[in-house]
Amino acid sequence: MERDKQTQPVITPTANKETLSGSEILIRALVAEGVDTVFGYPGGAIMPVFDALYDHKERIKHILVRHEQGAVHAAQGYARVSEKVGVALVTSGPGATNAITGITDAMMDSTPMVVISGQVVSSLLGTDAFQEADVIGVTQPITKWVYQVRRAEDIAWAVSRAFHIAASGRPGPVVLDIAKDAQVNSCDFSYERTTFLRSYQPIPDPEEDKIQMAAEVINSAKKPFALVGQGVILGNAEEELIAFLEKGGIPFGSTILGLSAVPTDHPLNMGMLGMHGNVSPNIKTNECDVLIAIGMRFDDRVTGDLKTYAKQAKVIHFDIDPAELDKNVKTTVKVVGDAKQTLPLVTKQMEQRAHPEWLAEFDTYYQKEYDHIIKKELYPESGEIKMGEVVHKVTEATNNEAICVTDVGQHQMMSTRYFKYTKSRSMVTSGGLGTMGFGLPAGIGAKYGAPDREVCIFVGDGGLQMTMHEFGTIMDYGVNVKIILLNNNFLGMVRQWQELFFDERYSETQMKNPDFIKVADAYGIKGKKVTKREELDDAIKEMLDHDGSYLLEVVVETKGMVYPMVPAGGSISNIMLGNGYSL
Amino acid sequence: MNDNKTLYTITIFSENTVGVLNQITTIFTRRQLNIETLSVSPSAIEGIHKFTITTFTNDEEVMKKLVRLIDKRVDILKAYYNTDEDLVHQELALYKLSTEKVMEHGSIEYFVRKYNVRILEVSVDCVVFLKAGHFDETQGLFEELSSTIGVLQFVRSGRIAITKSKVERLSDMLAKREEQKSLLLATQQI
Ligand SMILES: Cc1ncc(C[n+]2csc(CCOP(=O)(O)OP(=O)(O)O)c2C)c(N)n1
Numbered sequence: 001m002e003r004d005k006q007t008q009p010v011i012t013p014t015a016n017k018e019t020l021s022g023s024e025i026l027i028r029a030l031v032a033e034g035v036d037t038v039f040g041y042p043g044g045a046i047m048p049v050f051d052a053l054y055d056h057k058e059r060i061k062h063i064l065v066r067h068e069q070g071a072v073h074a075a076q077g078y079a080r081v082s083e084k085v086g087v088a089l090v091t092s093g094p095g096a097t098n099a100i101t102g103i104t105d106a107m108m109d110s111t112p113m114v115v116i117s118g119q120v121v122s123s124l125l126g127t128d129a130f131q132e133a134d135v136i137g138v139t140q141p142i143t144k145w146v147y148q149v150r151r152a153e154d155i156a157w158a159v160s161r162a163f164h165i166a167a168s169g170r171p172g173p174v175v176l177d178i179a180k181d182a183q184v185n186s187c188d189f190s191y192e193r194t195t196f197l198r199s200y201q202p203i204p205d206p207e208e209d210k211i212q213m214a215a216e217v218i219n220s221a222k223k224p225f226a227l228v229g230q231g232v233i234l235g236n237a238e239e240e241l242i243a244f245l246e247k248g249g250i251p252f253g254s255t256i257l258g259l260s261a262v263p264t265d266h267p268l269n270m271g272m273l274g275m276h277g278n279v280s281p282n283i284k285t286n287e288c289d290v291l292i293a294i295g296m297r298f299d300d301r302v303t304g305d306l307k308t309y310a311k312q313a314k315v316i317h318f319d320i321d322p323a324e325l326d327k328n329v330k331t332t333v334k335v336v337g338d339a340k341q342t343l344p345l346v347t348k349q350m351e352q353r354a355h356p357e358w359l360a361e362f363d364t365y366y367q368k369e370y371d372h373i374i375k376k377e378l379y380p381e382s383g384e385i386k387m388g389e390v391v392h393k394v395t396e397a398t399n400n401e402a403i404c405v406t407d408v409g410q411h412q413m414m415s416t417r418y419f420k421y422t423k424s425r426s427m428v429t430s431g432g433l434g435t436m437g438f439g440l441p442a443g444i445g446a447k448y449g450a451p452d453r454e455v456c457i458f459v460g461d462g463g464l465q466m467t468m469h470e471f472g473t474i475m476d477y478g479v480n481v482k483i484i485l486l487n488n489n490f491l492g493m494v495r496q497w498q499e500l501f502f503d504e505r506y507s508e509t510q511m512k513n514p515d516f517i518k519v520a521d522a523y524g525i526k527g528k529k530v531t532k533r534e535e536l537d538d539a540i541k542e543m544l545d546h547d548g549s550y551l552l553e554v555v556v557e558t559k560g561m562v563y564p565m566v567p568a569g570g571s572i573s574n575i576m577l578g579n580g581y582s583l
Numbered sequence: 584m585n586d587n588k589t590l591y592t593i594t595i596f597s598e599n600t601v602g603v604l605n606q607i608t609t610i611f612t613r614r615q616l617n618i619e620t621l622s623v624s625p626s627a628i629e630g631i632h633k634f635t636i637t638t639f640t641n642d643e644e645v646m647k648k649l650v651r652l653i654d655k656r657v658d659i660l661k662a663y664y665n666t667d668e669d670l671v672h673q674e675l676a677l678y679k680l681s682t683e684k685v686m687e688h689g690s691i692e693y694f695v696r697k698y699n700v701r702i703l704e705v706s707v708d709c710v711v712f713l714k715a716g717h718f719d720e721t722q723g724l725f726e727e728l729s730s731t732i733g734v735l736q737f738v739r740s741g742r743i744a745i746t747k748s749k750v751e752r753l754s755d756m757l758a759k760r761e762e763q764k765s766l767l768l769a770t771q772q773i
Contacts, residue, residue: 136602141609145657148601165657196767198760199598199660323651326644 017188022152023052025189026116026178029159031059032191035087037078037448039063039071043091045131046118048183050089063448063477066469068095070441072102073467076111077445080428081403081453083236085167086113086445092120093131096177097138101435103173104142108432109257110234112171114162122150122179135177144172152185156192164194169202170321171234204322206337206345213333214316215349217290223358224250225281225288225313227273227302230257230431231295231320237340238262238424241294244347249354251362253281255296257431260421264400270362274302275566276413279583280365282564282572285310287361294318295339298328299432300569308571318342365583372577373563378418384557385533387414387486394456394484395419397540402454403428403446405481407439407463410492413562415458425450437466443481444473454482454544461487461513471523474549482543483525485553488560489513496561520551527551588639590619591646592670592744595634595653596626596660596753603658607634610652616640620674622741628753631660637742661756665746672744676721677703678712678728679736685710688732698724709735718742 020028026049030038038060042050053062065071068090075086086106090099096117106113120129139146145165149158155178162174218224232241238261245252245268253273254261262269271278273285285291291313296302303309306328314332317325318339325334335342377388391414395402400420405428406412412429421427428446430438443457464485474481491509498506520527526546530539530553543550563578575583597603604623611618619637626633640646646664653662682705685691694700694712698720704711714724721739728734746752 137605140602140606141613146602195771196764197657198757198764200657201760201763321655323648323655325651327648 017190019186020189021048021052021186022155022178022183023048025152025155025187026159026183027052027056027060028189029156029191030087031056032193033159033163034084035060037061037063038087038089039065039074039078039445040089041065041068041071041091041095043095043118043131045092045120045180046089046095046116046178046183048180049116049118049178062089063444063473065441065444066472067467068098069101069437070444070467070470070473072099072106072113072115073435073438073441074445074448074473075113075115076102076106076109076438077405077428077442078449079111079113079445080442080449081425081446082449083425084112084449085163086111088113088115090115090117091131092118092135093133096133096135100138100142101433101437103139103175105430105433105435105438106173107142107144109430110171110230111173112166113173114159114166115173115175117175117177118183119148119177119179121181123181125150125179135175139175142173143175146175146177148177148179149182150179152182152187155182156189160192160194161197164197165200169200170231203320203338203341204336206335206342210333210335211342211345212349214335214346217314217316217333218248218250218292218346219351219353221248221288221290223284223288223355224248224290224292225284226250226252226292226294227255227285227296228252228258228261228294229255229296230261231318232258232261232339233424235295235320235339237295237338237343240340240343240347242266244343244350247347247350247352249359250292251284251355251359253277253285255299255302255431256416256429257427258296259416260424260426263422264420268359270366272416274299275304275568276417276562276564278366278417279369279564279575279577280362282566282575283365283583284362286312286571286573288313290314290316292316292318293329294343295320297324300328303328304566304568304570304572308573368583369564369577372579372581377414380533385530385536385554387411387488387556387560388418390484390486390536390554390556391415391418391458393536393540397544398454398456402426402456403450405429405439405443405446405455405457407457407459408434408436408493409460409463410488410496410560410562411458411460411486413493414486436463439463440467440470440483441473443483444470444479447479447481455480457481457483459483459485460492461485461489461511461516462491464516465513468519471520471525474525475523479549480547481549483549483551484543485516485551486556487513487516487553488556488558490558492560493562495559499559499561500565501567516551516553525549525551527553529553529555531555588641589643589666590637590639591664591666592672592742593634593636593638593646593650593653593662593664594744594746595636595662597632597634598658598660599625599630599632600658603632603656604634606656606658607636607653610649611636611638614645614649614652616645616649620741622743626753628757631753635741635743661753663752665744669746669748670744671747672717672742673715674718674721674742675740676714676716676725677736677738678714678725678734680710680712680728680732681735682706682708682710684732694724694728700724
């Protein structure tokens with residue numbers, strides 16, 4: 001979508017110049033960028049902007065969150081499902097510093113976002129004025145671009161750049177720090193969208209020789225395997241990817257952020273990569289002859305020990321960001337560019353292939369994983385409720401059409417493992433930063449980004465309490481999200497590591513929890529607590545049938561484990577299957 | 584400490600915006616590289632600043648990655664690295680000496696000849712030498728002066744350098760960008 005915008009006329013001058021306040025200019029600039037939803041929280045240094053917003057309620061919907069971290073995560077959730085740029089609006093000092101976690105998260109996960117923070121009046125900058133924080137200094141390393149606006153004249157220009165930079169190329173967060181006097185002072189207003197900056201080339205030109213080399217290497221492959229990352233989704237290249245994979249008969253695994261780029265039931269889809277990913281894609285990474293990485297960055301949670309990673313394979317890497325090429329894994333062919341352009345160029349030069357024996361090898365491993373892990377996790381007949389079975393029942397009950405939002409921990413891994421996708425942009429999770437507290441606000445944002453879709457938020461009892469105040473936002477605006485709390489009364493993922501690597505010394509991971517249903521009730525959110533397997537189906541149905549937000553608390557086994565597991569820093573061929581089994 | 588390490592010179596061209604240096608040094612810090620010398624000034628092209636930074640590493644891959652990370656920043660126009668063979672490079676050094684000690688020592692001419700020193704200042708109190716050259720040369724003079732006359736104050740600039748190759752990489756890049764801009768404008772007008 002951003003790409004479409006780029007083909008619109010570069011210059012759309014507003015007919016007449018008008019003299020307006022900086023705040024008014026900011027709002028009009030946002031409207032010119034197609035912004036209709038903003039998540040924010042007011043305060044002294046941003047009040048003029050909130051005042052201007054008051055006159056534009058029909059054009060820009062402002063969602064008042066309950067903490068700035070929530071505003072930024074909501075903007076992320078919004079952007080992740082909608083293809084638009086998420087926008088958060090916060091005040092100076094503590095407002096801006098509360099936004100830091102979400103900004104870092106967006107940087108790690110390449111989420112297009114513009115965060116606008118108020119700043120003290122420019123004459124007080126650098127004097128430790130009330131609620132002054134060095135936002136530029138703090139956010140520079142965790143953003144794609146930051147700019148401090150000190151004059152009303154620079155607002156339109158800065159907004160235009162900010163949106164271009166946030167959305168184009170490899171997307172990312174941008175911070176605009178706007179001094180209060182710039183918001184108040186007046187100047188002429190006219191608006192031009194930015195489509196070109198000489199110091200910034202968002203999409204590197206494809207290199208013809210590399211395209212040809214990639215096709216040749218793929219044509220020569222007997223055992224090709226692809227790694228699909230979020231770059232495919234960010235580049236809207238899902239169809240191009242499927243055409244590529246199908247022509248080459250190439251099985252693939254997804255990174256956690258690449259999930260949903262291709263429907264779960266596609267015959268070439270071998271599941272998730274990485275630490276808690278599926279067995280076959282991890283094993284086969286180390287057995288393929290050609291490894292094709294597309295819009296992914298070889299994160300250590302995917303590769304494990306680099307010294308033992310895909311050493312046998314020729315590696316082809318497609319990426320829009322040249323800095324990712326050869327960063328972690330040395331490649332044979334580097335295909336820079338936008339996957340939407342480069343994939344079809346390579347596909348055209350590829351021969352139609354099928355690799356039935358190679359595909360069958362994946363099945364063998366899937367069967368092992370199914371027998372040892374999946375069957376027990378999804379279809380237990382006795383004992384405490386398992387996380388996996390809840391996720392499985394929820395995804396089936398939504399016809400696998402819902403958006404899955406997760407927090408961070410065991411439930412996240414269970415959700416990403418067992419939720420199923422029929423549409424792209426259906427997985428919203430904190431991948432690179434692993435931010436607890438992400439789920440609830442990101443889910444709220446996702447609902448605004450995709451109002452027609454069901455949003456299911458899976459959270460743990462730990463993570464929910466990190467941003468539970470956003471129940472207030474849900475209540476205030478009647479946001480319709482389904483919250484599935486998988487409560488093990490433990491900081492489960494940390495407990496799992498303590499069990500495995502710290503001698504079962506459960507240091508500070510057991511939690512005494514509140515009555516979550518009562519908390520939800522206080523916010524007018526309907527809820528139910530389920531402790532018995534027999535009640536689960538009906539409760540899920542009730543949740544999905546309910547017209548409005550709903551908290552379904554499922555008490556799951558206290559000491560559940562997420563398997564398979566590649567221990568951190570180990571080889572992805574050494575996979576623990578649990579109960580003493582390994583591959 | 585820098586045994587087996589090569590000294591690399593990184594040249595960076597940036598837009599003249601606030602905070603670029605901060606962005607660059609953050610990347611060095613995150614990659615655990617020590618900046619040996621740094622020099623910044625407006626370049627030949629108006630509105631564009633040039634940074635010359637030197638750093639030691641034993642792995643050229645580290646340099647490749649570093650330069651890509653710097654190049655990636657929005658305000659950076661171009662970044663590249665070179666080793667000494669590709670460059671003509673110089674540093675400037677100033678040496679303040681006590682006039683009395685210099686007189687005792689006798690001849691300044693020796694230093695002028697041997698080190699190609701320029702004399703910037705002579706007063707009752709002090710004599711100031713200027714020497715341009717490579718690090719070993721400015722260092723050699725410093726050591727000789729220290730052991731003979733004594734040095735009151737010493738300062739050395741960061742390295743400045745130009746490549747020996749014929750092409751100026753920045754102007755090529757700017758020309759290409761201009762071309763891309765007109766192409767973009769043309770497609771957008773349709
Ligand atoms: C902000 C933050 N603090 C700490 C952590 C470390 N951490 C990762 S998972 C986890 C436990 C999460 O527990 P819970 O939310 O109950 O989910 P569960 O693992 O039990 O599903 C912790 C503490 C983190 N990822 N993020």
